[in-house]
Amino acid sequence: MAEAMAQVKQDLGRDAVILHTRRFRRGGMFGFFGKEMVEIMAAIDTVQAAIVEKKQPIITTPLVANIDDTKITALQTEMATMRKMIEQMVCQLGKNGKELSPLMDLLIKNDIDPVIAANLIKGLPDENSIVGGDHGSVRKLLVDRIINYFPKIDGINIMPSSCKTVALIGPTGVGKTTTIAKLAANFVLKDGYKVALLTADTYRIAAVEQLKTYGDIIGVPIEIVYSPDEFKAALGRHKDKDLVLVDTAGRSPSNQCQLAELQALLSVDPDIETHLVLSTTTKYRDALEIVNKFSICSPQKILFTKVDEASNLGTILNLVYHFPTSLSYMTTGQSVPDDIELTSSTKLANMILRE
Numbered sequence: 001m002a003e004a005m006a007q008v009k010q011d012l013g014r015d016a017v018i019l020h021t022r023r024f025r026r027g028g029m030f031g032f033f034g035k036e037m038v039e040i041m042a043a044i045d046t047v048q049a050a051i052v053e054k055k056q057p058i059i060t061t062p063l064v065a066n067i068d069d070t071k072i073t074a075l076q077t078e079m080a081t082m083r084k085m086i087e088q089m090v091c092q093l094g095k096n097g098k099e100l101s102p103l104m105d106l107l108i109k110n111d112i113d114p115v116i117a118a119n120l121i122k123g124l125p126d127e128n129s130i131v132g133g134d135h136g137s138v139r140k141l142l143v144d145r146i147i148n149y150f151p152k153i154d155g156i157n158i159m160p161s162s163c164k165t166v167a168l169i170g171p172t173g174v175g176k177t178t179t180i181a182k183l184a185a186n187f188v189l190k191d192g193y194k195v196a197l198l199t200a201d202t203y204r205i206a207a208v209e210q211l212k213t214y215g216d217i218i219g220v221p222i223e224i225v226y227s228p229d230e231f232k233a234a235l236g237r238h239k240d241k242d243l244v245l246v247d248t249a250g251r252s253p254s255n256q257c258q259l260a261e262l263q264a265l266l267s268v269d270p271d272i273e274t275h276l277v278l279s280t281t282t283k284y285r286d287a288l289e290i291v292n293k294f295s296i297c298s299p300q301k302i303l304f305t306k307v308d309e310a311s312n313l314g315t316i317l318n319l320v321y322h323f324p325t326s327l328s329y330m331t332t333g334q335s336v337p338d339d340i341e342l343t344s345s346t347k348l349a350n351m352i353l354r355e
């Protein structure tokens, strides 16, 4: 397979798209004793590149299609109550000729949903009314309230004498492969665990090579899996490891077919722990759609990347407010293995209130 992939790369370049792979035997009798052959059908994605260059119309899809009705009704009621409250507040502010409260202003500037912002500052002393008072303590109260909204923080917990399998899923380019490399390096080099890498991202040759390079540097075995059956077999071969990290191909939240394929892959073993990888640079509405659409793969945890790149962290708070899913790690740069840490709600809450 590696030889055939190299040939594809030579003929079509690193951006070739693998359309189909097949193993079969040639020669021999009744399919036995023959030489194993590998067939790869690949193409260069020039049409895709042309489409991307053209401006795409904005497609509006319902954001909450997969969420159950009771949750939608509860959210709608809550939103309606909060909206009424905000309208009253704004109306009151207009009457008094006052500016928006500095804290409300700060939250809105950090892209916190106005409804959530209003809820957060409800009942806090108005900073405008504190004459020579302690503004820092009001801010501290707000930080504590934000921290309270954060759900459970839970990284990868390795179990003694059993093999833990963790898969990272998410859209393309959010940092799944880089994060796998960071996790692998830390678990191997700092903690001395036995780790293996599996990649199901066989869509682009460059993606396989990227993980292979990391695997070679860290000194851990890496296997490429092309189907759910191969994935299951590979998991079986690595039962002696403490941790098996699984990289997957980036999936578009609007492509149901790709998502179903991913779901089928992950369902080969119910013990696989799945982390949904989201970039903090993603807009809140887009992040909502990603969480909603990837919910068919039942991720147990969310892992936020690119905390260093986001101009604000409103998306994180807006999301965890509505979806209190456990948070695992956060990544803070491109450097492998350093730029990763267990999510810290205190750190994030303070960053959310950046001036």
Ligand SMILES: Nc1nc2c(ncn2[C@@H]2O[C@H](COP(=O)(O)OP(=O)(O)O)[C@@H](O)[C@H]2O)c(=O)[nH]1
Pocket: 171, 172, 173, 174, 175, 176, 177, 178, 179, 250, 305, 306, 307, 308, 309, 331, 332, 333, 334, 339
């Ligand atoms: N600034 C920044 N860049 C990151 C971070 N994590 C990954 N990247 C970069 O994002 C790009 C895409 O990463 P990759 O791991 O290939 O994404 P994947 O498609 O989800 O596997 C690469 O250039 C990475 O170096 C991060 O925490 N901060």
Ligand SMILES: [Mg+2]
Pocket: 176, 177, 178, 201, 207, 247, 248, 250
């Ligand atoms: Mg990748």
